[in-house]
Amino acid sequence: MDTIRAERETSSHGGGGGGGGGGEVREARKVIMVVVIAVMLGYVVMWIVMPTSTYRYTWVPKMRTKLNSTYYGTQGPQLLVYTFPVLLVALLGCVCLHLGKKSLNHGLKRSIYSSVNLVKSVNMFLLMNLDRKEKEEKRVLAGWRRPALVRGPLGIVSGIELSFFIMFIALLIWSFATYLHVGYSHISKAQIEEDGGQRWKAKWDTTVFRLGLAGNICLTLLFFPVTRGSSILPLFGLTSEGCIKYHIWLGHLVMALFTAHGLGYLLLWAVTGQLSEALKWDKVGISNVAGELSLLAGLILWATTYPRIRRKMFELFFYTHHLYILFVGFFVLHVGISYAYYMLPGFYLFIIDRYLRFLQSRQRVRLLSARALPCEALELNFAKNPALSYSPTSIIFVNVPSISKLQWHPFTITSNSNLEQDKLSVVIKVEGSWTRKLYGMVSSSSIDRLDVSVEGPYGPPSSHFLRHDTLVMVSGGSGITPFFSIIRELLFAVTVLKYQTPKLVLISSFKKATDLVMLDLLLPMSGTPLDLSNIDLQIKAYVTREKGSQGDDKQPRNIWFKPNASDAPISRSLGQNSWLWLGAIISSSFIAFLIFMGILTQYYIYPIDKNTNDIFSTSTRAVLNSLILCICIALTASGAVLWNKKRNAMETKRIINMEGTTPKATPESRFYNADRELESFPNQSLLQSTEIFYGERPDLKRLLFDCKGSNVGVLVCGPHGMRHEVAAICASGLAENLHFESISFSW
Known part of the structure; x- marks a missing residue:
């Protein structure tokens, strides 16, 4: 942003045309950030109200009435409320970062190739902006940026990080407590009679089920910190390598809650003599076997993250970490694709980033x-x-x-x-x-x-x-x-x-x-x-x-x-305008996914659900949706990379042949x-x-x-x-x- 301010100043010092463009870029980025903050606040509010009875028994029925269709079935509300906002923020982030990069590059070139007097004037103005910015930051944020915790399981944590961590833990506690309150209040007499008249069994079932719901909140955020080419993290001054500790925190919370969820059900089935439930893979609804396989993959992955194992046997840690594929895959089969849309946005952006990294690594x-x-x-x-x-x-x-x-x-x-x-x-x-x-x-x-x-x-x-x-x-x-x-x-x-x-x-x-x-x-x-x-x-x-x-x-x-x-x-797989290309991949792949999913639902799934006595399998629906999602990402990302590969090849011709710089004194020696x-x-x-x-x-x-x-x-x-x-x-x-x-x- 300081470079943008400097560009505006250069126009008044004889810097030529285009100086006013810096102000327009600055204003555009401000507007984008306002929209991003508004969308993110709305997204957080939805997570806060989700556990309440008002959301479950008033909002959800209304949303299903208005948003359910033959094209998307019961998936419409989750897509609109929990998936679309995050992808919109990612798209706006791409635009904002592209504008910032272009402005920075433009300012740098003008500083290098302009006259010395122009450079000095730019630097003086930049220094004034930096001083003013620093004074403001010192008053407001300096105290919050200091380490608030140094020793302990969280490591070095600043005041800002600690505040957000406390707010997130408060959200978990609020969600779990509210889930329990609503769940206990809606335990029916039929459910108690089904459990042999023992109310504690119904409460146990309600409690361990809500542990899984709370764990899904952590899972929703788990993949954002490890998306290396994220367009969301830079908006808030973060980098992927600097956010690894957040991924670690979230990973421990996810596995702790999901383990309690899984073991709670196993104990309940053992006490009530229903261990056969552990072997059920229902055609419609929750699949217990898939959940157990997901938990097993997660436990193996979790065990190898123990610091001593990770440092002494890094290869074991590295290879077992790829079990996240089975963990997420069986999780989707366990809960169904409709519920998986809650955690989909972070994983969706991670998969795009992972595939782009795969193409670059070839x-x-x-x-x-x-x-x-x-x-x-x-x-x-x-x-x-x-x-x-x-x-x-x-x-x-x-x-x-x-x-x-x-x-x-x-x-x-x-x-x-x-x-x-x-x-x-x-x-x-x-x-x-x-x-x-x-x-x-x-x-x-x-x-x-x-x-x-x-x-x-x-x-x-x-x-x-x-x-x-x-x-x-x-x-x-x-x-x-x-x-x-x-x-x-x-x-x-x-x-x-x-x-x-x-x-x-x-x-x-x-x-x-x-x-x-x-x-x-x-x-x-x-x-x-x-x-x-x-x-x-x-x-x-x-x-x-x-x-x-x-x-x-x-x-x-x-x-x-x-x-x-x-x-x-070495080149960027998406070229110089990588942020714009990433935004195009995110938007086009998601639009293609919606189109193909709508066609699949309208002409294949819906006729089976409505025109026969049979009901379409939840697991099959999840597999088909996941397959369409991966195909759309692969096609759009591959096309973008191939297009930019040609442009990168043209730039490659400008590379100086470094072979000619090898010292002639020892031509036959390395x-x-x-x-x-x-x-x-x-x-x-x-x-x-x-x-x-x-x-x-x-x-x-x-x-x-x-x-x-x-x-x-x-x-x-x-x-x-x-x-x-x-x-x-x-x-x-x-x-x-x-x-x-x-x-x-x-x-």
Whole structure:
């Protein structure tokens, strides 16, 4: 939004035409956000009133009278009230994000290619907006953004997160209590007589049934946080990788409630001598066997999420997590497609995202080169489409089929899309069997190319680091890698845009002195003239397990790979206008689904239900609807990807043939000691900015409290204990100028 404001200002400083368009875009985005908030509030209200007797016995009959039809049957109310609003928000989110991206790109190009005076005027106006925005945020939101909880099962939780968590738990309690009240009050005499005159059996049945209804509330939200290309999360300043903890919370609640629901019925049947009920798969209504199979798949999945199993046996955790397919599939067969529409929107968007990721992963990407560090770290450099842009701290998921065809691992992008337009880099530290195998393969002389696939990049829609007076980055081990992209972004801002960047303090902890070579990756391997002296950077490196330098003078080795005609640079599968294409896929696939489902219901299901004594099977209806849904998603997404693949191929022709940049001094060798030694230019400024401390850990409390400035951003990425220590310092209230933010990929 700040870039949009800057564009308006440029028109009054001789920036040429189009300046007024920024204001129109800003107003359009405001209107969209108002509509989104209104729709979401209405959606939440429907969930609040759902358990009440008014909704069940007054609203639902009226909606069924008006919305039931021969085209959609009894599914109409659920589709309109619970599925359509979320998909509408997702569609509006795509439009809003597209407008923001276009405005950002337009502002950036004008800043680069306009005159210096214009750039300075844009920056001055931008700074004023940032200052004004920061003052407003400091008054209203600064306290809420501080960590409210640091220790405990929830991990590090801000005041905003804790508030929403409490409200969600309140919704669960309200829903369950209201369900019970309504359910108990409507227990009929016939039901009591059916249970042998024992009212407690009817209450037991009512209670465990309502536990399942409460669990469905959690299931409805379960897949939103893991939709990596979500158009909803960015609207609220969220990213998928930052929302993993919400997925974990929801997953535990889902399984706890569904387990209580399933075990409650098994105990009831055992007590009443009706265990044969567990083997029933009714043609119409609830299918008990399908529910038990869904619960079994969920329990296996849930068991492997135990932290010790997940960390020690990641492959087991990873593979069993795919049981979500059986879990959701049997859940739909258990409750029927009509009730499944309550949880459908989140899963619908997740399936679209998952299929788009699948299509992107089919393409092998071109791996240009690598840097093998003596500390068992690896920098991989991929070719990328020049049109592909991403924000600092973005991530990609990497798959190496020769190691594992199914395993995908996330890594932070360390390159900058503005400075390195044809290359994308990630840094991988050896920390497990998969990374060790990769390091051994790349650093050996046995291969001259490597098949690699990627998914992404994914990340925040924009950077917010420039709003701080001082930026403190605290890292441990490989946690330093997200800060490479931030530093390079600030280098771009000060070098190209002539922007006044905040003071930078990098506090890094390493176990051994050999790990200090990780600092050499702050700058690209070649081709970009950067000088760290342009920014106010102070690096404090701590070697915790050694008392001094061990005298190991091993240097990073640069490794170049042979190109392959089938390899392609990294590109977005939906091209530059990816948000618009995603919106088109969401809308067109859902419209196609409604059309085909209506045809199926009108000409196949309805005649059976109304013209014969037989009733159409609930399970068959669920299978047919699910099949139509998947086909519609596959057709629309495949068409969009194929269309953009041609455009990406045209962009690919502009990629510089990196093979010609391989050093001629060693044409027959894959290895050479590159000119990236720590003492060489431009790393001279890096050396001058670095203080190294051996045999001690950083006194984070003293270092953070010593930071001056009214607005100090504190970013931390590293081990669990380090993140909690920094969060506790920022939450203590002893320094009001500290603003905490965690960057973590370990759960």
